[in-house]
Amino acid sequence: MLSRVPEEFRPSSSDDNREITALSLDSRKIETGSLFAALPSTVEGGPDGFDFIPQALASGASAVLVPSNRDISGFETKVTVLKSNNPRQALSLLAAAFSQKQPETLVAITGTNGKTSIATFTRQIWEALGHKAASLGTLGIYPPIPNAPAALTTPDSIGLFNSLKNITDLGYDHLALEASSHGLDQYRLDGLRLKAAAFSNLSQDHLDYHPDMASYLDAKLRLFHDLLPVGATAVLNADMPEYAQITKICAKRNHHVISYGHNPSDLQVIKQSPTTEGQDLVLSLFGETHKLTLPLTGSFQASNIMAAVGLTLASGAKLKEILPILPFLKGVPGRAEKIGKTAKGGTVYVDFAHTPDAVETIIQALRPHTSGKLSIIVGCGGDRDPGKRPLMGGIADKLADQAYITDDNPRTEDPATIRAQAMAAAPNAIEIDDRRKAIFKAVSDLHDGDLLIIAGKGHESGQIVGNKILPFDDRIIAKEAIDHTLETRNIGGPDRA
Numbered sequence: 393m394l395s396r397v398p399e400e401f402r403p404s405s406s407d408d409n410r411e412i413t414a415l416s417l418d419s420r421k422i423e424t425g426s427l428f429a430a431l432p433s434t435v436e437g438g439p440d441g442f443d444f445i446p447q448a449l450a451s452g453a454s455a456v457l458v459p460s461n462r463d464i465s466g467f468e469t470k471v472t473v474l475k476s477n478n479p480r481q482a483l484s485l486l487a488a489a490f491s492q493k494q495p496e497t498l499v500a501i502t503g504t505n506g507k508t509s510i511a512t513f514t515r516q517i518w519e520a521l522g523h524k525a526a527s528l529g530t531l532g533i534y535p536p537i538p539n540a541p542a543a544l545t546t547p548d549s550i551g552l553f554n555s556l557k558n559i560t561d562l563g564y565d566h567l568a569l570e571a572s573s574h575g576l577d578q579y580r581l582d583g584l585r586l587k588a589a590a591f592s593n594l595s596q597d598h599l600d601y602h603p604d605m606a607s608y609l610d611a612k613l614r615l616f617h618d619l620l621p622v623g624a625t626a627v628l629n630a631d632m633p634e635y636a637q638i639t640k641i642c643a644k645r646n647h648h649v650i651s652y653g654h655n656p657s658d659l660q661v662i663k664q665s666p667t668t669e670g671q672d673l674v675l676s677l678f679g680e681t682h683k684l685t686l687p688l689t690g691s692f693q694a695s696n697i698m699a700a701v702g703l704t705l706a707s708g709a710k711l712k713e714i715l716p717i718l719p720f721l722k723g724v725p726g727r728a729e730k731i732g733k734t735a736k737g738g739t740v741y742v743d744f745a746h747t748p749d750a751v752e753t754i755i756q757a758l759r760p761h762t763s764g765k766l767s768i769i770v771g772c773g774g775d776r777d778p779g780k781r782p783l784m785g786g787i788a789d790k791l792a793d794q795a796y797i798t799d800d801n802p803r804t805e806d807p808a809t810i811r812a813q814a815m816a817a818a819p820n821a822i823e824i825d826d827r828r829k830a831i832f833k834a835v836s837d838l839h840d841g842d843l844l845i846i847a848g849k850g851h852e853s854g855q856i857v858g859n860k861i862l863p864f865d866d867r868i869i870a871k872e873a874i875d876h877t878l879e880t881r882n883i884g885g886p887d888r889a
């Protein structure tokens with residue numbers, strides 16, 4: 393019988409004694425005895441999973457999940473048929489039922505920027521408190537585990553719930569995961585048993601997928617509307633223009649709200665003073681003043697840390713236990729990560745800013761650490777929101793002393809066209825097609841006290857060109873470029889440095 397299938401999805405005929413052994417949403421990856429979820433594409437004109445049912449059956453599928461409105465007369469007698477008005481959501485609930493196990497303390501973070509940072513800091517705080525904790529998102533699963541799904545920030549529901557089981561089986565009972573807007577919109581996370589959820593901020597991204605900013609926000613709000621259980625904790629950025637709107641949803645769901653930010657809030661950043669190694673903070677935490685030294689560069693990291701404090705409080709930790717941990721937090725790979733100094737004394741950072749707001753944020757965050765000029769390398773991803781390109785180019789050009797426009801991940805688009813769209817709003821920028829050349833040029837242009845931000849790819853270890861991923865790591869190339877300045881100095885003598 394379909395023992396692991398929740399009652400609501402079982403077919404009405406009860407003489408079905410086939411067991412479903414696994415789930416799949418891809419007809420090319422069917423194992424014998426599995427259920428094939430025949431999902432319509434999320435993109436207009438994309439392939440329809442329904443058309444691949446014959447292929448799935450030929451590969452040994454013993455059941456299919458189909459949209460309720462589809463005509464199944466062709467294969468009804470050959471196979472168990474499950475129907476749903478919302479097959480993507482049904483698949484997630486099935487995946488949750490199949491995997492069963494989830495870490496006891498599970499929190500999710502949504503927002504345009506900051507999800508990875510907040511998930512990482514949350515994990516670090518839990519670890520320091522002695523919990524076996526993990527994070528899941530753009531950086532994959534950390535600590536790494538076998539058979540982790542690759543590539544997406546929020547994996548597909550089958551991969552996600554399978555990972556939650558594996559994480560739990562390995563003894564991790566605390567997990568912070570990233571909830572992307574695609575993931576929420578495609579119901580990849582339905583079925584999570586969340587203790588808390590955070591919303592970091594909203595700014596333009598992904599308008600290639602969401603029709604407009606309102607739909608983008610709606611996708612993110614699903615986390616609070618639909619997924620965070622009644623009575624659980626919502627950690628909300630009080631600086632967001634949408635803050636009042638989100639708190640209304642939370643009030644309806646009887647969520648306990650912990651607010652954070654620079655505006656009056658439970659976890660309020662009152663003052664930030666940049667230091668050579670990070671920043672000094674004055675905080676008002678539930679009305680009490682605290683001073684804190686953070687070893688992290690970038691004013692935005694203070695907000696991300698307050699969000700992580702909110703999430704760890706929501707999971708039962710006490711403020712007095714959390715505060716002593718904060719001065720020892722480590723930076724997040726590829727986020728405002730300092731790479732080194734050139735022979736002439738310029739400093740190089742790598743950052744994952746790939747939205748207009750993040751480009752602005754990182755320039756403003758690192759400006760106080762520059763005694764000379766600040767330059768930035770910016771590129772824009774192909775097959776992603778083209779509306780971001782002139783905005784990113786324009787902000788870089790306006791706010792930095794020198795912007796360099798180069799390639800990011802062109803994917804299947806023409807890189808020259810992408811660069812031209814960014815250059816259109818960046819009259820003073822220098823265009824260099826090859827990213828490696830751009831890094832070498834920008835690094836060699838640095839003088840004493842200057843600072844360079846290499847933005848867009850952060851931790852990424854490859855460059856996606858067409859359908860290939862070519863090895864490329866900004867941090868490695870930046871080191872090579874820095875070393876080149878040091879070698880050139882050694883060869884030419886100090887007077888040429």
Ligand SMILES: CC(=O)N[C@H]1[C@@H](OP(=O)(O)OP(=O)(O)OC[C@H]2O[C@@H](n3ccc(=O)[nH]c3=O)[C@H](O)[C@@H]2O)O[C@H](CO)[C@@H](O)[C@@H]1O[C@H](C)C(=O)N[C@@H](C)C(=O)N[C@H](CCC(=O)O)C(=O)O
Binds near residue numbers: 420431442572
């Ligand atoms: C645009 C998008 O989000 N697409 C996601 C969506 O794919 P889809 O269902 O639309 O796929 P499709 O190719 O149109 O095919 C339709 C169906 O037919 C099936 N099919 C297709 C061909 C075949 O031979 N056999 C077969 O069964 C497919 O498996 C699929 O179920 O559902 C799939 C399963 O969950 C995802 O893997 C896929 O992510 C693609 C690969 C992707 O690149 N997504 C990116 C944009 C994404 O999700 N990014 C977010 C944002 C990160 C951030 O915050 O910045 C993320 O969470 O990573």
Ligand SMILES: Nc1ncnc2c1ncn2[C@@H]1O[C@H](COP(=O)(O)OP(=O)(O)OP(=O)(O)O)[C@@H](O)[C@H]1O
Binds near residue numbers: 506545749
């Ligand atoms: N709180 C914040 N406010 C504004 N910008 C931020 C904030 N936190 C991080 N950033 C910027 O966004 C970049 C990406 O940060 P992070 O990886 O934490 O975000 P993310 O939401 O996980 O991104 P993605 O959507 O790609 O998963 C950082 O490198 C930084 O430039």
Ligand SMILES: N[C@H](CCC[C@H](N)C(=O)O)C(=O)O
Binds near residue numbers: 530801849
């Ligand atoms: N999670 C982000 C990553 C973008 C990284 C950037 N390097 C790009 O390729 O645009 C996205 O899928 O939009």
Ligand SMILES: [Mg+2]
Binds near residue numbers: 509545
């Ligand atoms: Mg992320």
